[in-house]
Amino acid sequence: MTSYSEKPWLKKYDPGVPASCKPYPEVPLYQFLRDAAGKHGDKPALITSARVPVLGRISANITYRELDEASDALASALISLGVKKGDRVALVMPNTAAFVISYYAILKAGGVVAATNPTYPAEKMQFQINDCDAQIVITLSLFYPLIKSIQARTKVKTVIVTNVKEYLPPVARLLFTVAKEKKDGHRIDQLADGDLWFQELLTRFAGQRPAVDVRPADLAIFQYTGGTTGISKAAMSAHRALVANTVQCRTVLLAGTKSTEEAANEIFLGAIPFFHVYGLVTVVSFAISLGATVVLVPNARDIADLLDVIDTFHPTIFMGVPALYNAINNHPLVTSGKVDLTSIRICMSGSAPLPPATKREFERITGGKLLEGFGMSEAPTATHANPLLGENRTGSIGLPFPDVDVRIVSLDDGVTDVPVGEIGEMILSGPQLMVGYHGMPTETANTLREMDGKVWLYTGDIARMDEDGYFYIVDRKKDMALIGGFNVYPNNVEKVLAEHPAVLEVGVAAVPHPEKEGQEALKAWIVLREGQTVTPEELISFCEKYLARYEIPTRFAFVSALPKTTVGKTLRRELVQMELSERERSAP
Structure with missing residues (x-):
């Protein structure tokens, strides 16, 4: 029987990806910039651009x-x-x-x-x-x-x-x-x-x-969590953690790259916000550690402008979130074939589950690889990704990075490993863990716990691992719903509804049952594709093919947009608040 300590994921690593990246450079994070300036001094580090009349899109570089x-x-x-x-x-x-x-x-x-x-x-x-x-x-x-x-x-x-x-x-x-x-x-x-x-x-x-x-142990960043479940907390991380994760990203995501010179030719699309550690590590630090170029996109919500940047500068690496990839897939400039996205080779999607339909369509359009991964502000920033060259498993966040230990532990005691294939809370240990939460010793102690001589980060995510070491996020512990005595995971329901051809985006959450006091009901908020219509009855019928009866929402709302964090996570607590506010307005 496979165990977590055996690290079965190592056998699924791409050729050339080691089990460990040790020893990590004992340097401050900015040493990557110093080194790149010494080796690639005259090369563009950053490209700023603008579209102007007659001339089209023009640019200025900072070396x-x-x-x-x-x-x-x-x-x-x-x-x-x-x-x-x-x-x-x-x-x-x-x-x-x-x-x-x-x-x-x-x-x-x-x-x-x-x-x-x-x-x-x-x-x-x-x-x-x-x-x-x-x-x-x-x-x-x-x-x-x-x-x-x-x-x-x-x-x-x-x-x-x-x-x-x-x-x-x-x-x-x-x-x-x-x-x-x-x-x-x-x-x-x-x-x-x-x-x-x-x-x-x-x-x-x-x-x-x-x-x-x-020094490497000195603090480098305060990353405020998205506050999806309450007050925002500042995750404090040292230079050492960010250096380690930069090296891990470089090792895993550039599998098959022949030389450092080849890696330096990559062009990163700087669209994911830099004020979040996802952008800081997987774009800024990653690119600068290679001596690569970053094309800056100040407002990625302007999809037409983003597509113009891609069409002009032909980036090769594009880190993003599912909502952004989905918006690109469905933009008229893309569906009409007016822009060329085929320069894009490598993408990693994080911050929210990647719908399989979004992945399939984006890879069809670009010809590149869109890898679902996983990370946290508390482990800045990536801990898992599907392999670049190897098998990508549907619904999986992929394999742990080198030097990252992962276990699935009991939801009851938080200590006992559950059998492989069963669900529990995902905990992880590695060189990129935060120091703690600023000014919150209790929250820090609840999240970072020492066992067996290692510090483990309790992610709050319900997950499972298959026999080959691929991990799957089921849902957040705090989002799990109790419907008719059964545990229901909104994330699983969202994945099914997202496959309906009329659905562009969907959010699912448990709301207080309007008729049965003390019980919960499941509700889905649907954003439709342009020109599409669908009825709640049709959505229920669609779900019946894939979900148990108690997992199927019976309440639907059709909305123009979902409330989200800046990095694309659906704010389920705001969905619930929308429902409660609507009830107040309609109350006699």
Whole structure:
């Protein structure tokens, strides 16, 4: 009988992928940038682009040498402003060149990056900036008024401001007139006392290089969890963890690559948000560790613009989420064949279950491989992926990365291994685990537990492993529903409904039963494909082919969009709140 300790997944690794990547480099994360600048100094590290009249899409590059020098200058500026080792600096901007410069500058200064979703409302922004104790915020001018509106209720003393046009191609900068700046909210005529312009700092500290002794064990990032089940928590991770996961990604996802020179020719699509560790590791750190190029996409929700970027720059690696791949599959520019996506070779999908139909169609369109994987903010960022060259199993998150131990333990005692093939909570141990949650010792102790001389991360995911070591997420523990005395996993129901040809997206959650007090009922929220119609009765009939009767929702709502986190996870608690609000409105 197969056991977890035997690591059966090792036999399914692609040729050349080792059981271990040890020894990992004992360096700070920014050493990857230093090395790339030394080896590929004149090569484009970042591409910023814009579509302009007549000329079409034009671009401007930042080379590896320029990126290294700019981040050195800003790091020196941060140190002059009082940033000390371990201080948190908040970063509030989308995927821009200034974000990447700031990210490495904070790390070089010995600081800790606390990147925040720039579209957050004031209250949520205030919570995260306060929680991380940031005294300095680096932001785009577009978000400057928001930061100033909450500053008095935070510890922030200084705001550093950059304008989105600063790294645009020269022609695009000219067309980005004062009138357009004002109209779109980018124009700031004068900063408040004590605040500083990003470019002025780069000029003033040009040529200076910080000399902070940053060690592998020092903290590098605060990654705030999506808060899908409640209050957002800051997962603290060290340089060592991020370096390890970068090496793991490189080893697993570039299986079959012949040389470092070949790897350096990869072009990464920078579409997944960099303010989330998924983008920071699998795009920014991964690409820079190779000396590869990142094409920046500040707003991946603009699918037409995203497709134009792909059609122009022909990226080879595209990390994303199911909702993004699905949106591409169904966009008119794609269905009409007007854009060329065939440059894309390697994609990894994370943050939410990948519907098999989405995977099939995306691979048909691109000719590339779309690998379902798994990761967490608490293990930044990837722990599993289906093999690039080997078998991809439907519904599986794939195989654990080298040096990652995984077990499925009893939902009752959290300690006993369940037999292979049975469900339980997935726990994992590896070099990329977080240090803990900031200011939350109880939550840290519940999530990180020591057993058998190892620290194990309790993921909160109900999962199973098959005999060959492929893992399957069944659902989140907190999302499991009890319907008629049976355990029902909304994720499984969503997978079935997503296969219906009329369904674009679906979310399923347990809601309080409207008629039987103390019991739950299953409800599905459906986003239809354009031009499609379907009735609840037809959906129920479809489900009957694949699900037990108690697993089939009897309540349906047709909506235009599902509530999601920034990295594509459906917010089931918001679906439940939608149902409760609707009941309140319709109550007599």
